[in-house]
Amino acid sequence: MDAYHRRSLGAMLRHWADVAAERPAIGVVDGRSHTFGSWFRRSSRIACGLDDLGIGAGDTVGFIGKDAVVWGEVLVAASYVRAAGVPFNWRLSRREMSETVADAAPSVTVVESAFLPLVGHDDPGDGVTRVLVGDAAPIAYDVWVEGLRGFELEVTSEPGDVAMIVYTSGTSGQAKGVELPNRAIAANIGSSAPWDIKPGDTVMIPAPLFHVSGTGWLFYCLGIGAEALYTTDIKPSAVLDVLAGGAVDHALTVPAVVHMLVSHPDARGREYPNLRTLIYGGSPMAPTTARDAMTIFGCDLVQSYGMTETCGPITFLTPNDHRAGGARLAAAGRAVPGVELVIADPVDGAVCPPGVTGEVRTRSALIMSGYRNQPDELAEVLTPDGWFRTGDAGYVDDDGYLYLCDRIKDMIVSGGENIYPVEVENVLLEHPQVLEAAVIGVPDEKWGETVKAVVVVRGSLDPGELTAFCRERLAHYKCPTSIDLRDELPRNPSGKILKRELRKVYWSQHPRSIA
Structure with a gap:
């Protein structure tokens, strides 16, 4: 896919609907699924409904739930009208949700039944997802969609349009809405990575949708033309069943889940015929866990380090690094090609030499465009010349590997x-x-x-x-x-x-x- 077709989520889906309409695109284990063609038709219909409501550039469309297929429909529909999709954290308390929704101010919010109490509505207990439009009573989502006109809107998104807002806890105690523009998403998909994910592959994603990893892999797979397969059940036995079923080529996880998987009594007695890559982040992996994972699953391991504000990874620890083992497994890896990374003195900004600990800073097209409604917060983390201050403390060795030591912020x-x-x-x-x-x-x-x-x-x-x-x-x-x-x-x-x-x-x- 060229840069033109990566200019927005809507453009990506339109491309794959044109060239591979019947290929599996997104699904939930034991749940809904879409081909690229059916996803495109559904999102186009929803986009018409948003357009009829006058929703456009600068507006937001929310989602509270676990069903990645519904979220994918809503997110791409928002892209078609130049609005931003907002996946809210369903783990929040009602007070936290109220504050976050007030900040995002969505014109429309799609809510799974179980989470309706978080936004002030009773749960009917029927499991039916609802859509909230203004002050109107909740409407069954599928009924609402089927009542919309079917029409293909022209994709007019711009690189600077905010495609998605992901809320992350703030150092001031107030949640911060990280605004991720089309240009950052396109840069993520176009960057070089140490895995071989091809069109038609299937990537299993057990991450929640309100994380940049969960939705980030949705748009990464969409850009590549791979299937994003989500699991809402993180029980080790269920995950092992999916991996052993042969339908998964690559899987995303965190070290804690890998440890649970390799420790499961059934893990060693099974075959995982098509699994080629296990991609993890959040922290380094214990050497024993890494060795067990490579032995049991017979696949490559890749560690990625990044954050919501960088729209994905800024460093990778490659399969060769994992095979070499040793002290290098404690590293977060080396900078992604096209991403600048330095260690800077947190006070005066001077670049630290190898081996000296300072603040990790990065600069690239991946960086967010801002924090929603909080320009002062942006000024604190982004230098005038475009360096993002991660708040993490670390050092690089003579070979350019980043090692994280502490947090300048207390996260x-x-x-x-x-x-x-x-x-x-x-x-x-x-x-x-x-x-x-x-x-x-x-x-x-x-x-x-x-x-x-x-x-x-x-x-x-x-x-x-x-x-x-x-x-x-x-x-x-x-x-x-x-x-x-x-x-x-x-x-x-x-x-x-x-x-x-x-x-x-x-x-x-x-x-x-x-x-």
Whole structure:
């Protein structure tokens, strides 16, 4: 596919509908599926409905759910009218969802039945996905689509149009809507990668759609002409069944899931005839897990490092790197061709020499266009000459391999989920007995890191009560799994809490203070 056909998601789907209409395009294991042709017809119809509602450039269309086929229909339909698709995180609490939806301000939102309470509607319990248009009562999604006129809209998207907005927790405690334009998506698809994904291949994607990895692989497969096959059940036995069935050529995952797969008693007694690549991210993989995965699955391993703001990977650890093993497995890899990456002094921006730790910065066409409604946040992370400040601390060796050491920002990564401590701290401080709170990430064998809160309270307080308090207000994966009560928190002379001191006791036996 040339650059012209990669100019928007709508243009990509139109291309494959023209050249490979009957080829499988997107599906959910044991659920819906589309060929490129049927996907194009469905998204075209929805696009007409959006157009009839006056939705266009600068508007947003939301989705709350797990069904990647429905999301694919909605996302591409939005592209046809130059609107941005927004996959909301269904794991949020109702309060968090309300704040995020208010920021995104979708003109239309498609919601799976189980998640209707998150937006103020009762769940009828019938499993029927609804569409919300303005203040009107929820309408059955399929009924709504079938009532729309069928017509092929002309694709007029521009490179700078925002195609998708992905919300990620903010260091200020407010969710940030990362705006990903068509040009960044096109750059992602057009970049060189250490795998051989071809038109007609099938890529299994167990990642949630509200992550850039989940929807990123949707648009990557669409650009390549491969089938995106989603699994909503991450049980090891179910994933192994799909891989052993022979329908999957490549699979996306995180190290925690790979560990569960290779540890499953049935993993070694099966064949995985067509699996060629296992692609993972979120953290390095333990050498024993990597060796077991290559032995059991007989496939290549690729690690990718990137973030929502970079619209995908900025470094790769290749199959050859994994086969070589050793200390290199602790690296995040080398920069993707076309992506600039430097280690900079976080204060003055001076480039650090190999082996010296500083802030990881990157510059390329992959970078987001901004944070929705938060221009000041963008100014903090993007330098005037276009370098994105990742907030990660690391160094590069003499061969250009990046090693991550810590986080300049205090973000916690637990099981592939990004958690910002200040968001949890703000909720803890809402409790009338909590005087001070500090949240840190501590080692966890299964998830890499888990959330710990260290708090100073007034009087006596059962930590379990505080955990329940958080669970009523936050997505459960953000809530502390342990809470320590202290008389005081360590601070520097200016009064700033010394989280490094809090973390030290838990990370002292680890080579780095990041999972």
